[in-house]
Amino acid sequence: MTGQPDAFICDSIRTPRGKGRAGGGLATVKPVRLVADLLAELQRRSGLAPETVDDIVLGCVSPTGEQGGPIGRTAALLNGWQMAGPGLQVNRFCASGLEAITLAAQKIRSGWEHLVIAGGVESMSRVPMFSDGGAWQFDPEISGACEYLPQGISADLIASLGGMDRAMLDGFAARSHRQAAAAWDNGHFDRSVVPVRDDLGQSLLARDETIRPDTTPETLAALPPAFADLGADGHDVTALRHAPDLATLRHDHTAGNSSAIVDGAALLLVASAAMAARQGLRPRARILASGLCASDPVIMLTGPVEAARRALRTAGLGFDDIDLFEVNEAFAAVPLHFMAATDVPLDRINIDGGAIAMGHPLGATGAMLTGTLIDALERTGGRRGLVAMCIGAGMGTALVIERI
Secondary structure (H helix, E strand, C coil): CCCCCCCEEEEEEECCCEECCCCCCCCCCCHHHHHHHHHHHHHHHHCCCHHHCCEEEEECCCCCHHHCCCHHHHHHHHCCCCCCCCEEEECECECHHHHHHHHHHHHHHHCCCCEEEEEEEEECCCCCCCCCCCHHHHCHHHHHHCCCCCHHHHHHHHHHHCCCCHHHHHHHHHHHHHHHHHHHHCCCCCCCECCEECCCCCEEECCCCCCCCCCCHHHHCCCCCCCHHHHHHHHHHHHHHCCCCCCCCCCCCCCCCECCCEEEEEEEEEECHHHHHHHCCCCCEEEEEEEEEECCCCCCCCHHHHHHHHHHHHHCCCHHHCCEEEECCCECHHHHHHHHHHCCCHHHECCCCCHHHHCCCHHHHHHHHHHHHHHHHHHHCCCEEEEEEEECCCEEEEEEEEEC
């Protein structure tokens, strides 16, 4: 349609990622506080008036306990935004933070809203993964009827079907740590990462906590398979039923070539051109299109390819028109499959590392990847970028942006 207002990303910030367990750098910080402090930083940087915020849309995958309810509204109230900043909680599993950005763009392109804060939060140390339950995973009748597989088994299935051996998976994982460490050392995250502080102003965490710069394929090769026992419990039978050409399922994913469990939050400021001008905001990127798809629920994690194709088709672009890609490293097989299916070269994907090194704070990850992509486009002079994410239960989503 013509005449629709564009949606612009004017700023993007995030916390460092802390180990998602007791003793992790952010384990003592409530998730609502992570969001509230980022809201305050956005306000400080932009000078925005809270009453101009039409909505706060946040992804959260385990919205229960401390993360229950529309946590964005709670964070706004904590900051004294009593008469501004309503809140909406979004759950599309691992892509919740990216879905929040898509919803913000749709709100603005509709013309009904003009300034939306979008992002996500997940405190995996305080609200463990799967805390909210769900019939697909935990109701034996429903999960059996749906042929539920744990995601790790699906990752092993993708690797087995794609001819990805352990060396390939570990090699990609080692690259993630190497690229992330170099990105930090070269200041690539300095603009976006906001240190988390305690009530006395002392820094609790200023840098992503799970990066291991000395990681090599050789050190990773010593780790045991992470999902072999799950496979032996009967899940291998389900997987192989959907892959009749495979004699056996190789279990080559480990804790070292899968994403780390971490805490974190991220926020983006999304505005129309008119509102950005009125508030004195400088747009950094234009949101061009999004793509969403359902994919095979057993193989499950191949959705990023089709979602990217749909987003590019909507934008009138092809893969060759994209300078940089962020493909979430839920498991090493996911970006490796994406590259094999699209012919996108390695040097255009996750150039600053990914979730294998820095961690995957579920509801926040999509927003973090988008911010990382904007920073990378600005730094390299690239024009367009694409974020793609796999999602549990067989889904995929993607977002295309253009640097201003």
